[in-house]
Amino acid sequence: MKIDEQCINTIRLLSIDQIQKANSGHPGLPLGAAPAAYTVWKGMKHNPNDPKWINRDRFVLSAGHGSALLYSLLHLFGYGLSIDDLKEFRQLGSMTPGHPEFRHTTGVECTTGPLGQGISMAVGMAMAEKHLGAIYNKDIEIIDHNTYVVCGDGDLMEGISNEASSLAGTLELGKLIVLYDSNKITIEGSTDLAFRENVLNRYSALGWQTITVEDGNNISELEEAIKLAKEDKTHPAIIEVKTKIGYGSPRVGLAKAHGEPLGEDGVIETKKYFNFPEDKDFYVPEEVREYFEEIKKDLEFEYEKQKRVEKIYSEKYKEDYEKLIKAFNEDWDLSFLEDKEFYEFEKDLATRASSGEALNRVADKFESFFGGSADLAPSNKSNMKNSTNFSAINPVGKNINFGIREHAMGAIVNGIMLHGGLKSYGATFLVFSDYMKPAIRLSALQQIAPVFIFTHDSIGVGEDGPTHEPIEQLAMLRSIPNNIVYRPADAFEAAVGWKVAMSSKSTPVCLILSRQTLPNLSTSSLEAAKGAYIVKKEDEELKKIIIATGSEVSIAIEAAKDDKNTRVISMPSRELFEAQSVDYRERVLPRNIKRRLVVEAATSFGWHKYATEEGKVISIDEFGASGPGSEIFNYFGITAENVKKALNEI
Incomplete structure (x- = not known):
């Protein structure tokens, strides 16, 4: 033989x-x-x-x-x-x-x-x-x-x-x-x-x-x-x-x-x-x-030949070689994330827009970025403005046109990360995260850290109606072990989300972003990176707490502005909050305060843990509707008036 x-x-x-x-x-x-x-x-x-x-x-x-x-x-x-x-x-x-x-x-x-x-x-x-x-x-x-x-x-x-x-x-x-x-x-x-x-x-x-x-x-x-x-x-x-x-x-x-x-x-x-x-x-x-x-x-013989070539390269192109090795070791220079300017925005923006600005601030400083969108870059604000498109004739381009292929996009982004030397992202609407769930699950299972950008995050989508309005998708993403879901309340928090995403080494990060403009909050903080923090502190004895995410945080603040005994917590990421010390979690969300109200324009699934039996969840446990976004929020009771009423009832 x-x-x-x-x-x-x-x-x-x-x-x-x-x-x-x-x-x-x-x-x-x-x-x-x-x-x-x-x-x-x-x-x-x-x-x-x-x-x-x-x-x-x-x-x-x-x-x-x-x-x-x-x-x-x-x-x-x-x-x-x-x-x-x-x-x-x-x-x-x-x-x-x-x-x-x-x-x-x-x-x-x-x-x-x-x-x-x-x-x-x-x-x-x-x-x-x-x-x-x-x-x-x-x-x-x-x-x-x-x-x-x-x-x-x-x-x-x-x-x-x-x-x-x-x-x-x-x-x-x-x-x-x-x-x-x-x-x-x-x-x-x-x-x-x-x-x-x-x-x-x-x-x-x-x-x-x-x-x-x-x-x-x-x-x-x-x-x-x-x-x-x-x-x-x-x-x-x-x-x-x-x-x-x-x-x-x-x-x-x-x-x-x-x-x-x-x-x-x-x-x-x-x-x-x-x-x-x-x-x-x-x-x-x-x-x-x-x-x-x-x-x-x-x-081994062929390997040694290749390593000799590598040595010649390292001597002739020392700077490029060092950059390449650092990239494969994920030894990224992320010092720009400590700059105050990274978190500054001049006006109110939809978080998809502020995320887009933050993404480009990253791209201008971070050379190893390689990602794109499933034919939605103008809507996702996910294009790197100072880069060209990756193509057969322009492989140096950094923007990937995935086409209308969310299933493949998730897996391809994983493959880029697994290859090494690059940080990758993929972008689409939140409702289409359903198409990407298997790939996101494999990201988490493999302990790699791509960024998944999901915009049009709620009933705020409005006229496109219930087929495009995510309800259960946040709960689905939050249910995946070793996956960070981050839903910012304003432009500052959106930039913090990018800090979280770029700093992650072994956990995928899903950025959940609004279509509609959100007001910039005067109390936004870098503590958003801890998953939850106080955006409106009580003036007198603490008796009640409102917990909100994303676009609902400003609604919660408006509802509680005259209530001196109510605290408002922005909770962009439950996963990050749960990873904090017991002392921090107790300081933000004291266990003895049981009168809690949770506000999120999505399914209530998973929120009752935070609301407690004495609290209440304002949510949407049905599919959305078609109409102007502001009218849809009113229709489903996601308003300051309704939140204030519910707060008074608990």
């Missing part, structure tokens, strides 16, 4: 041994796709001794249910996973969880599993590579690498992948190479049940290079396909690799091979098929170990 085949079969059988021991997992993909993954890993640019090397090729297992395949590769290539780690596959606290997790297992570039997200994040990685290359490459290329993806039919059925792939074709991301594990089987059976399209024709229409590998076990054919893909620097490439799910097992070609362990008898039969010892689990032949050591030497 040729050594390459022996290596591939070792990967296959290590994978099914993991799954069998756990009695849980997906053997079908590792058995079928191992040759393709091995061929990529053998030829791609990476170094297990420097897994965060900035110019490494990126590899994304978009079909994350095939994680045993990735763990087998990481073990054999020396990324620190031991045989004992493989034996703990899918066990609590192990280094080999059910789906690949970024920050958890060395060598995993992003958390995948929700289908379509991986390939879409890979588009973001490829965009980051193209943009950084345009900025830093000179006569010496310091940023020059490919992004590889292994995906399956499920990834390509999910709509998000088409959104992202469409943008990739438009942007001519020639260093993005997708290997499509085309086995024509999903959980319910043949793909003919629900997926009869010609995938390569679709991708050709999207502007991709399309290549077919007829035999997914043929290494020479795979190598030639990858070579062709790399030669075309203009078009992203999709290689349809025709495989058989569960190859070599008794369940080959069957839907049952997808997501169930093979069983002891099935594992024995599979090992027989590949001429491996039937009585040895987690077996790696000595010649395979030795061959992988040789592969790693070759990888």
Whole structure:
């Protein structure tokens, strides 16, 4: 047996041994796709001794249910996973969880599993590579690498992948190479049940290079396909690799091979098929170990060549090199956030407008910004005015035109952040955060810190009516662990929101911004960064408290202006407030004051904790209505008069 085949079969059988021991997992993909993954890993640019090397090729297992395949590769290539780690596959606290997790297992570039997200994040990685290359490459290329993806039919059925792939074709991301594990089987059976399209024709229409590998076990054919893909620097490439799910097992070609362990008898039969010892689990032949050591030497040799180039660059372009390294280390210079001028605004503004000004103040000082909007930049005020648009012919541009693709935008922003070297943001209307929830959840899960700008934050949208008026979206975003939701009350608080967003290292920040103009508050404070603070202090003994967010804060202040026993708290972020010390929280919101009124023009869900049983929540627990914004606020009782009345009743 040729050594390459022996290596591939070792990967296959290590994978099914993991799954069998756990009695849980997906053997079908590792058995079928191992040759393709091995061929990529053998030829791609990476170094297990420097897994965060900035110019490494990126590899994304978009079909994350095939994680045993990735763990087998990481073990054999020396990324620190031991045989004992493989034996703990899918066990609590192990280094080999059910789906690949970024920050958890060395060598995993992003958390995948929700289908379509991986390939879409890979588009973001490829965009980051193209943009950084345009900025830093000179006569010496310091940023020059490919992004590889292994995906399956499920990834390509999910709509998000088409959104992202469409943008990739438009942007001519020639260093993005997708290997499509085309086995024509999903959980319910043949793909003919629900997926009869010609995938390569679709991708050709999207502007991709399309290549077919007829035999997914043929290494020479795979190598030639990858070579062709790399030669075309203009078009992203999709290689349809025709495989058989569960190859070599008794369940080959069957839907049952997808997501169930093979069983002891099935594992024995599979090992027989590949001429491996039937009585040895987690077996790696000595010649395979030795061959992988040789592969790693070759990888190290190429790495050292690249590092020599990097050294020459660092000496010739010292300032640029230092800037690049600092960017990848997220060693940002954010001193401008301490300047008084950053928080000054001359007039009353909608918070979407004041946020737009703050964003541009950031962009003028912060060189590593890279983001944009889902075709709503004029409404979101999310355009960097002193920057150009990123495009196929202008990759140095910083403004990204995502098009009307919120699903993909969220995942692409994540991919840019995961690539490293850049801070990214995406913008749309708050009501469309529904489209982005899976990507925001993955931001939080991966502990990365993009900025999500959500404008048109309430019934203040007005004439567009209930389809565009967010009600439950704030509660949805607040329910995501490790996610900061920040809804400012005025221009000053909006600028503080940008300080929070730029300072965050491991938590996404969602800025929730108004369409309508809001008055600047005389008592706005940097304490907004603590999530809640006093904007109107009681003049006499404290008896009642109003808690409000966003546009409702000025309404609350107006309602309580003549009440000497009432305190008004602006609470732009519950998450930030809950992270403060007990003493601070008690100082702002004393536990003994139970007569509380919460005011927010959205669902009451989640607010009763703060209102207490003796308090009340003024909210909207139904869909909005169509009409002028001021009339809609009156219709739903979000007025100073109604707040004052409710205050008197508690």
